[in-house]
Amino acid sequence: MAPKTNRNKRQRDRKAEKERLYGELFAPYEPSxxxxxxFVHNATTCDELKMFIDNAQTTTNFxxxxxxxxxxxxxxxxxxxFMKQIQENSLVLIIETAHLPVxxxxxxxxxxxxxxxxxxxQSHIYTWGAxxxxxxxxxxxxxFHLPVSSYIHNTQQVFKLWFNDWLAFQSTLNDNDDQDNDDTLIINAPAFDPIIFLHPLAxxxxxxxxxxxxSIQDATxxxxxxxxPKKCTLRQWSIGLDDRILNRTRTFSSTYRKKMISYAANxxxxxxxxxxFMYQSHIPSALQCVQYPSDIGEYSFDQEQNGSSLSFQVHWEDITTSDDEDMDYPMAVHDINERHSMEISNAEPYHQQLHDDNVLTIINDSNLLNDNINIKQKIRQRRTVQAQKRRNQKTSIRHRKNRYIYEIIRPVNMSIKLVKNKLKEFGINYxxxxxxxxxxxxxxxxxxDQIEYENLLSMNSFV
Structure with missing residues (x-):
């Protein structure tokens, strides 16, 4: 328990340091x-709800x-x-499910x-995550019921592909000495702790x-x-944010509530x-979406061919979709601290090795940083038996790691044998x-395979 407690403390400290650093480096977020x-709760009137309904009928992006x-x-x-044109007023609803009407x-x-x-x-639903x-x-x-028939855009999984394409596009502009292009994104990453703030390429x-x-904080x-700011993530959100809720928890001040409300809206x-920003960048990878039709309840991965429904888009006609079958579309996404570990005798689990607090684990990989960081070459020495054993263990760990480059994560409450039987029933080659x-x-x-099987396996497939 002690190592886990220490690891959690380091993670909390790192998050606190990131909040401090970002607060110093950047201006506070301001909605564009x-x-x-x-608010929607048991004190919301019929007239208010009617107004929300009327707005929903004329809105296609949420x-x-x-x-x-x-x-x-x-x-x-x-x-x-309710996402409108940039210059138009949009509704933001906070639906307090702990205080709903009967x-x-x-x-x-x-x-x-x-x-x-x-x-x-006809709706397009945008989220950061599934x-x-x-x-x-x-x-x-x-x-409501799930699944829904709307077009689903998991912006988090598209962002990684888009950001890579955007950096390549920016590099092309730089190579052509085109310094007057208004679409150029200039990021000057300062020389701070590389765990917290890396160069964009890195x-x-x-x-x-x-x-x-x-994370949406890093993307912003x-x-x-x-x-x-993400300081309000771990809070008691059922306290009743709106003052009109009669049975709200009154031990929290109005200032505290205002901070939570601002966090939720932001x-x-x-x-x-x-x-x-992504859609106005003229990068084709921004056109991706995921849709699951209501009749089958399964995900299908799609690229929109017509963006006319996206009312907030400017210069949409200049964007073309890509037919490149080799494009890299990551479907399974998970945070750095949610990666699993494997038990190997006398060897550190490879996922733990990947995410160890030691910055050398990150910066001593030239393949990852593309020569952005110089690496000191190790001098070859004659290995002892113990050193050879450790080397073999590391090689084994590396091979196991490579088997999880493309992975799917699901909750499970059955044995590994039953899991493998189910995977065979689904026809999944793992x-x-x-x-x-x-x-x-x-x-x-x-x-x-990751895209196809992610769509095939529901969250309840192994529970």
């Missing part, structure tokens, strides 16, 4: 979209986020942004109608090679050059700003499977 904030209580994980709020009321029926309109087939994972805990409130190569996901810093508006603390890790051969 004008918006009006509204940004979603959710928050749950710290420790208990009780699903507490749903944030929805299910038999007319207000509750209106709320269900609102979700029905939001999730209609929508189905965000919304599944909220099914208990009977506001962090891009690391995340792609390890299939790590971007690297492309918007603004600091998006999660939507910052994602809207990132989406707008390289390796491993179970760590009720989490199943499936190593696959290629990105194409």
């Amino acid at each position: 979209h004008p918006y009006s904030l509204h 940004v979603f986020d959710t928050e749950s209580n710290y420790l208990t994980n009780f699903p507490s709020i749903i944030q929805v942004m 299910e038999s009321s007319y207000e509750f029926l209106q709320l269900k109608q609102l979700f029905y309109l939001i999730f209609r087939r 929508l189905i994972d965000e919304l599944t805990p909220f099914l208990q409130f009977n506001l 962090i891009n190569n690391i995340k792609r090679s390890r299939n790590e996901s971007w 810093a690297y492309i918007l050059n603004q600091y998006l 999660d939507c508006t910052s994602l809207a700003a990132i989406i707008t 390289l390796n499977v491993n179970i760590v603390r009720s989490q199943l890790y499936i190593g696959l051969k290629s990105h194409q």
Whole structure:
């Protein structure tokens, strides 16, 4: 327990240091979209709900986020942004699911109608992460059903591909000495702790090679050059944010509530700003989306051929989709601290090696940093028996690591034998499977397999 406790403390310290550093490097985040904030709960009137419904009928682009209580994980709020033209006012709703109208009321029926309109087939839903994972805990409130028929855009998984393409595009511009192009993104990464703030090329190569996901805070810093605070992530979100809620928890001050409200709204508006930036960049990889039709309930990966429905897009006609079958579309995304480990005798688990606090693990890989960091060559020496054994163990770890370059993660409560039988039933060709603390890790051969099987395996396939 002590090593785990120490590791958690280091992670907390690193997050606190990142908050401090970003706060010093960048101006505080300011929404680029004008918006009006509204709450939905048991004190919301029928007229207010009617206004939200009318707005939903004329909106096709929605940004979603959710928050749950710290420790208990009780699903507490749903944030929805009705994304309009950049110069138009957008609605941002904070739906407080701990304080909903009674299910038999007319207000509750209106709320269900609102979700029905939001999730209609013509809608585009944007999230930072998988929508189905965000919304599944909220099914208990009977506001909507899953799957939905809308076009689903997991901006987090598209961002990594787009950022790579954007850097390549920027490099091409630099090679052509085209310094007057208004689309050029200039990022001057300062010389700070490389664990916290890497050069854009370095962090891009690391995340792609390890299939790590971007946090929305990092994305905001690297492309918007603004600091998006994340200090309110671990909070009790069911306290009742709006003063109109009579049974709200009164031990929290209005200042505390205002900070949480600002945090919840900024999660939507910052994602809207990132989406707008990506689509206006004229990079084809920004056109990706994921759709799961309601009749089969399965994901299908798609690239839109017509962007006319995206009302916030400027200069859409200049963007063309890519038919390159070799494009790298990462589907499975997970945070750096959620990676699993493997037990190998007398050897450190490879996932732990990848994410160890020792910065040398990151910077001493020339393949990752593409010669951005000079590496001191080690002098060859005659190995002892023990050294040879350690070398063989490291080689074994490296081979095992390579089996999980493309992986899918699912919750599991069955034996490894039953898991393998199920995978055979699904017709899934896997390289390796491993179970760590009720989490199943499936190593696959290629990105194409990863995309296909990610769509095939639901979150409940092994529970």
